[in-house]
Amino acid sequence: MALLELDNLTKRYGGLVAVNRVTMRVDVGEVRAVIGPNGAGKTSLFHLITGVVRATEGDVRFNGRSLNGLSPYRICQAGLSRTFQLTALFPEMTARENTRLSAQARLARRWQPYGGGSVFAEAARRGDEALERLGLTDVARRPAGLLSHGDQRLLEVAMALAQRPRILLLDEPTQGLSVEETLSAVETLSGLLADGQLTVLLVEHDMEVVFRLARKITVLHRGSVIADDVPEVVKADANVQAAYLGGYT
Amino acid sequence: MGNWRLFFLAAIVLAAAPLGLPLFAMTLLTEALILGLLAMSLDLMVGYTRMISFGHAAAYGLGAYTCGFLALHTAMPLPFSLLAAALLAGVVAIGVGWVCTMATGISFSMLTLAFAQLLYALAFKWTSVTGASDGLAGIPRRAGPFGMTVLETRNGYYYLVLASMLGGFALCRSLVNSPFGAVLRGIRENEAKTLSLGYNTRLYKISVVTISFALGGLAGALYAPFAGFANTDLLFWLFSGQVLIMVIVGGQGTLVGPILGAAFFMLVEHVLSAYTDAWALFFGLIFIGFVMFALEGIWRILTSRLPARSRA
Numbered sequence: 001m002a003l004l005e006l007d008n009l010t011k012r013y014g015g016l017v018a019v020n021r022v023t024m025r026v027d028v029g030e031v032r033a034v035i036g037p038n039g040a041g042k043t044s045l046f047h048l049i050t051g052v053v054r055a056t057e058g059d060v061r062f063n064g065r066s067l068n069g070l071s072p073y074r075i076c077q078a079g080l081s082r083t084f085q086l087t088a089l090f091p092e093m094t095a096r097e098n099t100r101l102s103a104q105a106r107l108a109r110r111w112q113p114y115g116g117g118s119v120f121a122e123a124a125r126r127g128d129e130a131l132e133r134l135g136l137t138d139v140a141r142r143p144a145g146l147l148s149h150g151d152q153r154l155l156e157v158a159m160a161l162a163q164r165p166r167i168l169l170l171d172e173p174t175q176g177l178s179v180e181e182t183l184s185a186v187e188t189l190s191g192l193l194a195d196g197q198l199t200v201l202l203v204e205h206d207m208e209v210v211f212r213l214a215r216k217i218t219v220l221h222r223g224s225v226i227a228d229d230v231p232e233v234v235k236a237d238a239n240v241q242a243a244y245l246g247g248y249t
Numbered sequence: 250m251g252n253w254r255l256f257f258l259a260a261i262v263l264a265a266a267p268l269g270l271p272l273f274a275m276t277l278l279t280e281a282l283i284l285g286l287l288a289m290s291l292d293l294m295v296g297y298t299r300m301i302s303f304g305h306a307a308a309y310g311l312g313a314y315t316c317g318f319l320a321l322h323t324a325m326p327l328p329f330s331l332l333a334a335a336l337l338a339g340v341v342a343i344g345v346g347w348v349c350t351m352a353t354g355i356s357f358s359m360l361t362l363a364f365a366q367l368l369y370a371l372a373f374k375w376t377s378v379t380g381a382s383d384g385l386a387g388i389p390r391r392a393g394p395f396g397m398t399v400l401e402t403r404n405g406y407y408y409l410v411l412a413s414m415l416g417g418f419a420l421c422r423s424l425v426n427s428p429f430g431a432v433l434r435g436i437r438e439n440e441a442k443t444l445s446l447g448y449n450t451r452l453y454k455i456s457v458v459t460i461s462f463a464l465g466g467l468a469g470a471l472y473a474p475f476a477g478f479a480n481t482d483l484l485f486w487l488f489s490g491q492v493l494i495m496v497i498v499g500g501q502g503t504l505v506g507p508i509l510g511a512a513f514f515m516l517v518e519h520v521l522s523a524y525t526d527a528w529a530l531f532f533g534l535i536f537i538g539f540v541m542f543a544l545e546g547i548w549r550i551l552t553s554r555l556p557a558r559s560r561a
Binding site for chain 2: 050052071072077084088092097102105107109110111112114116119159
């Protein structure tokens with residue numbers, strides 16, 4: 001069953017076509033990666049899905065409902081939680097407060113202007129659960145701004161997870177990490193995805209990461225889809241090799 | 250818990266003040282509490298949400314003129330005039346907040362300044378209501394409802410001011426510690442992220458402006474019958490700047506700090522102006538000193554010297 005569908009999605013900035021008639025779908029329980037060289041339109045695609053920028057043409061449907069024209073907070077409330085390519089956290093709050101505030105956004109009484117003990121308790125419970133799944137329990141009480149870069153990347157995933165999203169959108173989860181940090185982050189993430197409960201769309205340019213995590217791959221090149229298949233087929237695709245992989249096998 | 254004990258202690262000390270202080274000191278203290286309420290209301294925007302308003306005089310002036318007008322032209326009892334003034338400031342703030350939050354950062358600050366100056370110009374021109382450059386003079390302290398006359402006395406009025414300030418503090422404190430307050434801290438640290446987490450940040454910001462203006466309006470409304478007048482100085486940008494200085498010197502994001510900042514400002518003005526007309530120059534130097542060496546403000550300096558237990 002399709003959870004997220006992009007239909008002829010196009011974004012033009014003047015003469016530049018950042019995203020060109022992209023049509024793709026993500027099914028429930030699927031882990032799909034969007035790959036492509038720098039400037040292929042991967043992050044633009046994320047911004048279109050999450051409402052940060054508006055599409056020039058085309059449509060994004062989530063669970064059969066169009067997300068066109070909705071503001072980012074409404075799209076998030078519909079069940080799409082994202083991380084950012086450049087780590088976006090609340091640096092002066094502890095890791096635990098970060099996930100708590102994230103989980104709070106999903107509770108009916110999130111705006112209650114007084115008291116709030118029970119709201120905080122439920123949000124903290126969901127947040128702590130997410131921290132544990134990403135192995136961050138030990139650093140939960142440290143200010144987020146003081147965590148290692150690797151832990152900060154994982155904390156952002158934990159924040160998205162704490163919202164119990166229907167689809168998790170990860171924008172280059174290993175961006176800026178050292179080789180060792182990347183290995184350990186990928187280890188943690190593949191453990192998280194192993195049970196097949198989560199639906200994930202991730203953007204990534206590190207091939208190792210993509211082939212470890214994703215079951216389906218969409219290849220973007222200059223804003224257009226040039227391949228869409230399982231990793232083995234994509235790897236062998238001549239177009240993809242020419243455009244991007246540079247003989248990677 | 251320690252915090253609430255401190256709160257009750259401060260309330261008791263302030264409530265006992267008329268027993269021990271001479272008249273002129275009571276007048277100063279009353280004004281300091283009124284300004285403290287104003288500075289605290291601005292702290293909700295500046296300290297908790299990182300919305301730097303250069304136009305908080307607008308709330309104060311609006312409250313003062315509304316209360317003054319009602320006292321001069323109607324027989325409305327004082328407490329109702331106060332509420333009406335706070336309500337009007339709050340309602341106006343919905344519009345102000347809606348317009349000003351179209352921008353962020355320095356543009357937001359400039360829009361708040363522009364709006365306050367607009368009210369300033371209006372107060373100058375709308376002679377029939379505001380008395381133009383003369384302002385409203387001879388504003389009486391109308392007897393309370395049911396023939397209550399206690400608010401007309403100096404001490405009675407002091408207790409009204411004290412109750413308003415403590416009530417305002419309890420309200421603000423509950424607000425910043427609530428789920429709503431947690432979202433404000435999110436906006437302060439990373440607004441784009443807060444929005445992407447599914448919070449309608451603009452609505453939260455407009456709400457903060459509204460609450461802040463309503464409390465600031467209440468402070469202005471308390472000032473008019475206290476001083477007996479309301480004039481355009483209360484709406485001037487210079488005054489907006491002074492309130493911002495009170496917040497920063499006292500300690501932004503602490504609620505108590507800005508109240509102390511207001512008292513400190515009044516004290517310094519009172520002491521220095523006895524010696525020199527250029528007291529503002531020296532206060533400027535003190536302010537620069539705070540910004541360079543003690544940006545955390547008076548309240549955090551005081552509390553960092555207390556044992557850790559009572560700080561929690």
